[in-house]
Amino acid sequence: MFLQALATLSAILLSYRVLALIRNYLEARRLGLPIIVVPLCWQDTLWALFGGQFEIIERLPFGLGSWYKYSLLGWNVKDCAFTIVSPLRNEVVISDTTNIREVLGRYRRWEKPKELYGLFAALGPSVSSVSGEEWPRHRKVMNVAFQEKHMHLVWKSARKQAGQWLRQVQGQERDLKELAEDCNNLSGNVLMYAAFGQDREFGESRAEDVQENRIKSFYETMQYMLRNMPILWLMTKLRLPRTFEPKKFTEFRQAKETLLLHLEERLQTKDSDFLTSLVNASDSEKLAGRGILTKTELYGNLFMIQVAGQDTTSHAMQTAIALLAANPDIQEWARQEASTYEDFEKPVRLQAVMYETLRLYGGAPNMTRISLNRERMTINGKDIVIPANTFVSANLSAQSYDPALWIGASEWRPQRWMESVDNVEAIKKDMPELMAWSTGPRNCPGKKFSQVEFTAAISKLLVECQIRGSPGLQEALNTFDNRATSRPSTQEIASITFVRRQP
Numbered sequence: 443m444f445l446q447a448l449a450t451l452s453a454i455l456l457s458y459r460v461l462a463l464i465r466n467y468l469e470a471r472r473l474g475l476p477i478i479v480v481p482l483c484w485q486d487t488l489w490a491l492f493g494g495q496f497e498i499i500e501r502l503p504f505g506l507g508s509w510y511k512y513s514l515l516g517w518n519v520k521d522c523a524f525t526i527v528s529p530l531r532n533e534v535v536i537s538d539t540t541n542i543r544e545v546l547g548r549y550r551r552w553e554k555p556k557e558l559y560g561l562f563a564a565l566g567p568s569v570s571s572v573s574g575e576e577w578p579r580h581r582k583v584m585n586v587a588f589q590e591k592h593m594h595l596v597w598k599s600a601r602k603q604a605g606q607w608l609r610q611v612q613g614q615e616r617d618l619k620e621l622a623e624d625c626n627n628l629s630g631n632v633l634m635y636a637a638f639g640q641d642r643e644f645g646e647s648r649a650e651d652v653q654e655n656r657i658k659s660f661y662e663t664m665q666y667m668l669r670n671m672p673i674l675w676l677m678t679k680l681r682l683p684r685t686f687e688p689k690k691f692t693e694f695r696q697a698k699e700t701l702l703l704h705l706e707e708r709l710q711t712k713d714s715d716f717l718t719s720l721v722n723a724s725d726s727e728k729l730a731g732r733g734i735l736t737k738t739e740l741y742g743n744l745f746m747i748q749v750a751g752q753d754t755t756s757h758a759m760q761t762a763i764a765l766l767a768a769n770p771d772i773q774e775w776a777r778q779e780a781s782t783y784e785d786f787e788k789p790v791r792l793q794a795v796m797y798e799t800l801r802l803y804g805g806a807p808n809m810t811r812i813s814l815n816r817e818r819m820t821i822n823g824k825d826i827v828i829p830a831n832t833f834v835s836a837n838l839s840a841q842s843y844d845p846a847l848w849i850g851a852s853e854w855r856p857q858r859w860m861e862s863v864d865n866v867e868a869i870k871k872d873m874p875e876l877m878a879w880s881t882g883p884r885n886c887p888g889k890k891f892s893q894v895e896f897t898a899a900i901s902k903l904l905v906e907c908q909i910r911g912s913p914g915l916q917e918a919l920n921t922f923d924n925r926a927t928s929r930p931s932t933q934e935i936a937s938i939t940f941v942r943r944q945p
């Protein structure tokens with residue numbers, strides 16, 4: 443009886459999905475772009491979380507699994523404009539710079555979808571999770587905290603962390619997985635110092651403690667939350683009553699409560715200039731009668747800063763270090779300049795290294811928005827009407843690998859960003875737009891923060907040591923292929939070593 447009911451229910455669900463797929467397919471045909479049909483997609487919660495485990499589908503014979511990569515969240519393909527048709531919502535993919543600017547630039551018409559960005563409201567609404575008229579209120583306060591005058595904190599902390607890191611690992615081979623962990627630790631500590639006034643030593647917390655949430659300090663609790671965001675995703679989707687929820691859910695809930703207590707304490711003590719600016723900015727907006735961030739919104743934004751700033755910057759650093767190790771001539775070129783400055787306004791060669799790294803290996807290969815109304819757009823020379831409630835994804839991978847925009851598009855060549863003005867090296871003005879930090883009003887407010895951190899840490903490493911790469915390094919880098927994380931199997935076959943330079 444039970445099995446029969448289950449079979450009937452499954453048949454109903456399956457028929458519903460097939461019918462929805464057909465309806466969406468017919469709608470997509472009207473757009474006139476190439477179509478890719480996916481039976482499952484990132485809009486299915488379980489597939490979003492576990493779909494990445496089924497890479498075997500891609501290897502099915504006769505191209506039967508060719509849909510697989512398009513079904514995942516953060517797909518990474520170099521195709522230009524097309525429509526992904528699924529049983530849920532259609533997703534139009536664009537890669538032309540003008541189209542991308544149009545969508546990302548008009549935040550009132552193209553909103554961040556709640557399905558994706560709702561997660562960034564883990565502790566309360568944040569600049570990244572809100573849309574429409576709500577967003578400027580958050581962003582205004584955030585912009586004050588990210589002012590230039592706080593960047594010396596970032597510089598100071600990144601130099602200290604890089605120096606301590608070097609002392610701990612010099613002479614040892616670090617495979618790419620260990621390199622990633624080291625950079626993550628560095629980047630997490632810099633944020634803790636600059637944003638929250640917590641001065642930490644490099645390598646102070648062990649990864650296992652963070653994983654198990656054993657130590658309940660501010661840092662470990664924050665890291666536990668960051669690493670377990672998929673649990674939050676499942677919790678919000680499943681909404682199980684507490685009696686039925688698995689242990690992991692309860693642990694996550696407890697960590698969230700602990701983190702709120704830590705944030706409350708930080709807000710009371712206002713241990714950093716950054717935090718003080720954030721709170722003061724919110725208060726002065728209140729005085730000016732323009733609305734204020736509530737306490738929950740302040741918590742939401744503080745958590746968001748760590749979510750948005752840690753992995754992104756650490757990913758840029760780890761990739762650049764590996765690339766510098768694999769390209770000793772470019773490493774030497776960057777080192778020549780690194781020995782000549784002591785503050786964050788000067789470096790241009792390392793800025794070029796960062797730009798070029800993010801162009802090819804940007805942490806966000808695509809960015810998705812949803813159309814609130816019917817929208818007209820010219821794609822590939824054709825006028826297209828995109829229906830309301832359609833996902834549109836900016837394919838940043840395709841834009842940054844476009845041979846029509848970039849000469850030798852797939853080569854990592856930081857020098858492409860340089861020019862000489864009156865015999866002084868500078869970043870070239872007339873380059874195609876680099877969209878790694880996004881574009882338009884909702885671009886990344888942490889851009890300068892990440893640049894200062896990157897330059898401070900890498901210049902310290904370059905001046906004090908040679909970064910040597912193992913023989914498998916270039917091969918491993920080829921498999922990174924613009925992904926936010928490369929596959930562990932390739933991470934472990936290659937390594938780098940910091941070898942101290944003679945003074």
Ligand code: HEM
Pocket residue numbers: 569570571581746747748750751752754755758800805806809810877878879880883884885886887888889891892
């Ligand atoms: C290399 C490092 C970084 C990269 C590549 C990067 C990239 C991005 C991108 C692409 C977005 C737009 C996301 C979207 O619209 O879906 C974004 C937004 C954001 N980033 Fe970054 N980011 C970096 C570092 C940072 C840092 C260090 C912080 C904070 C300390 C930060 C804070 C934020 C915030 C708060 C937003 C949301 C802005 C809004 O919606 O108005 N980012 N970032």
